[in-house]
Amino acid sequence: DVKVTQSSRYLVKRTGEKVFLECVQDMDHENMFWYRQDPGLGLRLIYFSYDVKMKEKGDIPEGYSVSREKKERFSLILESASTNQTSMYLCASSLYRGPGNQPQHFGDGTRLSIL
Amino acid sequence: KQEVTQIPAALSVPEGENLVLNCSFTDSAIYNLQWFRQDPGKGLTSLLLIQSSQREQTSGRLNASLDKSSGRSTLYIAASQPGDSATYLCAVRPWEYGNKLVFGAGTILRVKS
Numbered sequence: 602d603v604k605v606t607q608s609s610r611y612l613v614k615r616t617g618e619k620v621f622l623e624c625v626q627d628m629d630h631e632n633m634f635w636y637r638q639d640p641g642l643g644l645r646l647i648y649f650s651y652d653v654k655m656k657e658k659g660d661i662p663e664g665y666s667v668s669r670e671k672k673e674r675f676s677l678i679l680e681s682a683s684t685n686q687t688s689m690y691l692c693a694s695s696l697y698r699g700p701g702n703q704p705q706h707f708g709d710g711t712r713l714s715i716l
Numbered sequence: 717k718q719e720v721t722q723i724p725a726a727l728s729v730p731e732g733e734n735l736v737l738n739c740s741f742t743d744s745a746i747y748n749l750q751w752f753r754q755d756p757g758k759g760l761t762s763l764l765l766i767q768s769s770q771r772e773q774t775s776g777r778l779n780a781s782l783d784k785s786s787g788r789s790t791l792y793i794a795a796s797q798p799g800d801s802a803t804y805l806c807a808v809r810p811w812e813y814g815n816k817l818v819f820g821a822g823t824i825l826r827v828k829s
Contacts (some may be wrong), residue, residue, distance in 0.1 A: 605759075632815050644805070644819040651815060659816065691759055695815070704750055705807075705817060707760040 603628045605708035607692050613714045620679040622711050624692030633675035634693040634705065635659075635667065644691065650675055682715045689713075718743045718810045722820035729796055730828050737791040737823045739806035744784045747809040750817070751780050751791050754803045763804075764791070796827045 608623035626633065634649040636659075646659030648667040656667050664686060668676040675694075679686055690711045696703040719742045729735050739749070748767045752760040764773045764780040766789065772781040779792040793800060803824050807817040 607759075634815075641821075643821045644807075644817075646816055649815060693760075704762045704765045706762060707752075709759040710757070712757070 603706040607708040622677040626694040630694035632695045635677045636691045637688040687715045718818045720820035726824040728826045739789040741787045745811040752805040798829045
């Protein structure tokens with residue numbers, strides 16, 4: 602079974618802090634994704650990566666950056682946390698870069714509160 | 717721009733009933749469609765993936781169909797159980813966006829014992 606592990610289930614930070622959310626997958630997947638999920642807005646893609654050191658912006662990249670130094674690990678960085686970044690953050694991974702038909706597998710999520 | 721709609725937004729049924737969840741999408745140019753389950757406060761669990769060339773997929777009591785030309789998919793749950801209570805999300809992978817998924821808002825299902 603694919604295992605996508607997010608480092609924290611719950612996190613509370615203060616406005617202006619630099620926040621790191623970590624995600625690790627154990628299936629040698631090329632693709633990794635960061636989403637946020639908000640009531641009424643559904644899941645929205647922040648960033649994704651299709652290889653080490655490669656990244657592409659999703660639909661809502663503003664205020665975020667990412668890092669992928671190793672294939673199994675994808676980090677989401679809130680450069681200067683703000684209250685409107687309070688949300689549930691979900692990491693996912695999938696096999697292959699090209700137009701294939703591989704499912705995305707998700708972690709359990711990190712519920713982040715910015716005070 | 718691809719949009720995904722799920723109807724109904726919420727559904728409450730007695731245990732044992734067969735039920736259908738609906739998903740529609742605006743652009744038929746997709747690689748696949750995926751159904752997920754999400755329990756409260758948790759991540760998403762992949763249930764079924766239907767490739768664009770397929771009409772349906774089955775797993776246990778779940779059956780998902782895809783009609784790409786009409787932009788519709790249904791998730792059929794047979795003999796529902798209280799443990800099926802969760803939010804069900806569908807997502808399409810459009811040609812236009814490569815690896816990205818476009819999600820619907822979900823259907824909240826409650827199965828009463």
